[in-house]
Every structure is written in C-alpha cells, then in structure tokens.
Amino acid sequence: MATAVERSSKTPQREDTRRKILDSAAQVFASKGFYGSVVDDIVKASGTSKGAVYFYFESKERIFFSLVEDYVTTLAQEMHLAVQRARGLVGQVEAAVATLVRSFHTNPALARIVLLDWPMAGAEFQGKRIALKGMLVEVLRGYLDRAVEDRRIDAQDTELAAYVWIGAIGEVVVRWLNTGRPAPLEDVIVPLTRLLLSSVGLAPTASPAT
Amino acid sequence: MATAVERSSKTPQREDTRRKILDSAAQVFASKGFYGSVVDDIVKASGTSKGAVYFYFESKERIFFSLVEDYVTTLAQEMHLAVQRARGLVGQVEAAVATLVRSFHTNPALARIVLLDWPMAGAEFQGKRIALKGMLVEVLRGYLDRAVEDRRIDAQDTELAAYVWIGAIGEVVVRWLNTGRPAPLEDVIVPLTRLLLSSVGLAPTASPAT
C-alpha cells in the first residue's frame, strides 16, 4: 500500500529533529552534567528551538531518560549478539566484557552520562539506575552460575562476583574517561578479562574472542 | 566572590554548632544528593539558621567539600593504622579491604556521599575526586608491586588491578546502600577479599585479619 511508503518518506524528517535534539543533548550532558546543563544549551547545540524540544520531550528529565534507555537497549542487543557468536563459556564471558568496553570506547559521551553524570536526586533516577544495573548483573551472574553447574569453578556467591565485575569494568572505563589512559581503551580488554576470570577461578582462552 | 574564610571557632561550644551543621548536611546530602538538597534543608535539619550556616561556611559547595575531605582524611588514617597492625603482605591487603568496608558500614551517609553523590556532582568536584582516588589506587598498587617483586604473583599491570579492586569494593558497597544486602555488610569482607586476591593470583590467609 501507499500508506507505508508515504509514512516512511514523511517521518524521517520528523525523526530527524528528534535525533538532532537527542544527539546534542548527549554532548551537552556529557560535558556539563545533568544539573550543569541548561535546556537552552541543548536548544543551541541542536540548532532547533525550545518549542521543538518541548514538542518532542515532556521535560529535561525525559530527554535524559530517552538517551539512557536507547543506549542501554542498544548495549544489551550488542552484547546478546556478541555472546551468541562466541564459542564456549569463557569465550562468551570474554565477548561480553569486550562488547561493553568497546561500546563505551566508541560512545564516550554516553559512557560519561551512564557512568558519571547520572543524577542522584529523585526516586525515578535512582530506581532506574538500580534496575538497569541489576539487569546487567543478572546476565553476568547467569554465566557464572552455569560455570558452577558445569563444575568449571567452585561454588561461590556468583551475585557478589557479578557485582565485582561490573564495578571493576565501570571503574576502568571511568579511569579512561578521566585520564585518557589507556589509549586506546581497548588495550584493557585482555588484561581486564584475565583479572575477572581468575577472580572466580577461570583461565582465559588462548585466543580471546573478537 | 566573598572571601568569607571558613571560620574555625576556638571555643568548644561554638564548634558544636559547626558540627551540628556538618552532621545534618551529611544526612541531607546522603538522602537527596547535592543538587537535590537545598540549604534550607540543612538549616532545618540542624536546628540552626541560615545565618549560622553562612557564618561557618562560605557556600553550599564548601559544606560538601568539608564533609568529603574530613571523611577521606579519617579513612586514610584508619587504613594506615590497620595496615600497620597487620602481618604479611596478604594480611595487609586483607586489613586494607576490611577497613574500607567497615568504615563504609559504620558511616552509610558518608559512604553514599563519597560513592554515589560525589561522582555525579559536576565538574567543580572532579579534580579533587580524581586526585583522591588516585592516592588510594597508589596505596593498593604499592602492595601489588611488592607482591610482584617478591615473586608472589606474576608480573602484570598492577595499576589496572588496583583500579579493578577499587571499583569492585565501591560497587559492592553501593549494592549494600541500594538494596541493604548483605546484612551486615561485613559479611562480604571475606568472599570479596578472596575474589580480589585471586584475581591477581594470590591466595587468602587461613584466618583473615581482624
């Protein structure tokens, strides 16, 4: 039908403004933080207008959430794909870590927003942060539980280990955001993965997953 | 612009007001975050007045800094002492981790401020945060370097490992702040220390340091 074609030729224009606002917001939030950023900064950076911003988003807060949610969704998909392609338990863990690190590397603005700029005030912000982190923890924990079942590692508190891993990865990325080291960030993938794996008693594969 | 130097009253009675303000500020900042807190919240919680607050502190920011600086200084001293009392390399590492975790456990408000509020607060606070974290990293790194020298562990990127440890400890404490688990927090000390030590290839002592 003509309808579908018409829509797809119509909406891109509309989507375009929304995207411009979102992209600019990512830059602005990343460089000034949520509270340091003023909606007019986003307006200016996006080359649109305040009206346009409030036409697409109900509040400054909502802009932030859209940004984070879009990014986390993408991240989850990327990880899922990478893990599917990987062989063996250790290979899958390596793929998961590598995907996280690589994604942060290619999206430093979003990495900053997710890891450093997340506002503390407001229950909504808190709840979402805890929930999203919890999801990630569950994924890693799943691998560790399987490793325990398969007798690859000793029985242990896999949830704790998952939190340790998340904290470790986050801190290493934060160091990179703050100091620029190592350059490129990808250089940490191999040694970082080795540290994480041996913390629970697993040995890395000879050739890490791509 | 007002260089109203932060006054430190000599009379112990007047020092009392300052302390009340600081203690209340810790509670307020911990529960609402820096930007979510309003100076009048601190005024109300401390049972003093705006005049008193601005008599002792130059700005809201300064209150926050005083809080963080006092706490970090105390923390550093506690760690130093605990490590001095400990025997052997592994024992010292165990003591350092245990001290950190215990201190956060007994000061949840300050833990929240240091681990959750501080990172998210704007650029003004970044420099100091990076520097202080760097110091902590250097301490841990020192232990690891010694372990490498003594051939207790393989040569490796000890700075990376130190960041991994810091991130891991922080994340575990944050989980406790968010979810209340484990109760008491001290229950993580032994398994957490084991994870950290084995990540670099060290075995824990039979009986962990007190």
Add this chain to the structure above:
DNA sequence: GTGTGGAGACTGACCAGTCAGTCTGGGAGG
C-alpha cells in the same frame, strides 16, 4: 558600648516550562 554568634526575612539571578503565533507541505477542488 562593643564584639561575637546567630536568626530569618529578603533579593535577584537563573531556568524549566508555556503559549500565542508563524511557517510549511501536501491534499482537495477546480
């Protein structure tokens, strides 16, 4: 009276969010 610690009303900058109005593309009717 003079100094010190404190109270709390007040000010003014700042900024999220609004709204009355403009512009544009495209569809219906000629």
Add this chain to the structure above:
DNA sequence: CCTCCCAGACTGACTGGTCAGTCTCCACAC
C-alpha cells in the same frame, strides 16, 4: 497546473517558581 486550506511542526519571548547567598537586626557577654 494552480489555488485555497488545514494540520501540525516549529519558534522564541515570556512567566513564575526556586534557591543560593545577603542583610539587618538581636541577644548576650564582657
């Protein structure tokens, strides 16, 4: 092909609330 018309995307000056920081006054001590 050419109006005319409308929906709805977009504009930006404006508003109203908020809050850090100031100012004036007071109570009490010496």
